[in-house]
Amino acid sequence: VTLARAVEMKHSASLIAALSHETSQLYQKADDALQSLDIKVVGKWRKYFQLKCEFYKAYAYCYQGETLLAQDKCGEAVRGLQEGVKCYEKSEALCREYASAKGLGTFARPANHLFFRKLGPVLKRTLEKCERENGMIYHQKVAYDPPILELKATYGLAAPEPYTPPALNPLWSKEVYEKMNSKMAPKPQEDKEKKDKPAELPPVKEKETPMSEKDPGNFSGCVLS
Template sequence: MLDRREVSNSWFELLNMLYNIGLWYMKHAAALCLKESVSEDQAKEVHMCLRQAAGIFNYIEREKSKCSQDFEPGSDFDSDVLQAYSSQCLAEAQEVVVVRAIELKHKPAVTFSVSLDTARRFSESAERLKAKDMTKFGKWYLYLMLKNELYLAYAFTFFSDSLLAEDRCGEAIRTVREAHSKLDKAIALSVEYKKAKGASSAPVKIDEHHFVQRLRPILKRMTDKCNHENGIIYHQKVPMELPDFELKPLFGIAEAVDFVLPSKSALWTAEAYAGFDISKAQMPDFSVRSGQICVCT
């Protein structure tokens, strides 16, 4: 039987391995997205990888109490850090949905709804880091905030399209102006992000990235369309306040894939465990050089 310390150490090692798997899923998804052309199968793989990563981080959060040690604030096992990762993964999974909704020309209300929830999830992730040491978490926090502003810009762009279809042109103009404001904030945050210290694989020139370049022509088209239609047909006043909108998403919401620890293999018998005797291990003396020299000619 293992004692309490050994059980704790075993869980600590297991959860650390799972942490690395979760991070690998995130990095793999990011690598696929960097390609010039992402196929439908690759987009599905990105979506699944990020949902699996979120499930792993949720699992670590649930099971970390089996480790006897206390975890420092801001460490890998800090609940805020784990939940920030989980929310970020789901937000990035929904980025795939937003792109698909735009490419397949779904109803503007659908694209608005998914974009708004994607922005919410980036904001939720950022809130988890808001009280952390910004010398360590600042770059990550800025990335999440600029993504929040960017997807609010997406959301308001497509919301204005929905309003225009309902002959609410004045409100559509107010909403498209808000989209411009959010995009400007995202670009401003990207400047701060570039200056911030810290490791990150996110693109430095955010304003040149594909998710900004994709939005700009759509936003310009909606702006021109709203102003043109209001000048010729509607002649509606532009309100000071944004129109009310439904916060509940309609479709395309990403959910974490629950991680389930695999059952123990039947090969792990008492005899198999007994075969692992560290006292019989012959470790090399790393302080002594082997003496073998490779001569390159």
């Protein structure tokens, strides 16, 4: 929602790129957290996290390319956009794998969403524009490695207020802590019911989210309430 709102509000391309990369990292962490679990149970969710990670990474490279072009760094823009196209194509393949994957999780069709479909043509148009301008105007070398994406969006957003812990009460002195003995604390009574093996919980049935075939009539392709 934050990213779609930034696109709708026409924020700077550098801010959108940073937000996209930050969102991609969140999905990557979610996928990493499920690595040790049974693939039969979490396999579908992992595919979903992977495709979202690659999609938002492609989004980040797309808007980073616009930022670099505005800074006359056309060679870096071309390389970043090339990487963005690769990420988008990878997310398309993951969309197909996700649609055919079996397991727990809601059924969605991210490849049919306008927010997803719009990025591919935008990426290719921006790449063609940068390649054309680099060949006619800048003549800059295209690097082998893609440019580094900004790790965190630290500008254009509300900054968190620093937390200041309250001062310690003078009654809690060193002598008071030394007089405390954990062995004197009453031991909790053992509950026989807790010793028994907990019953297995049934799998949660995901609620289907209805998807409209009609595309939203806005720029980002997302419905903001």
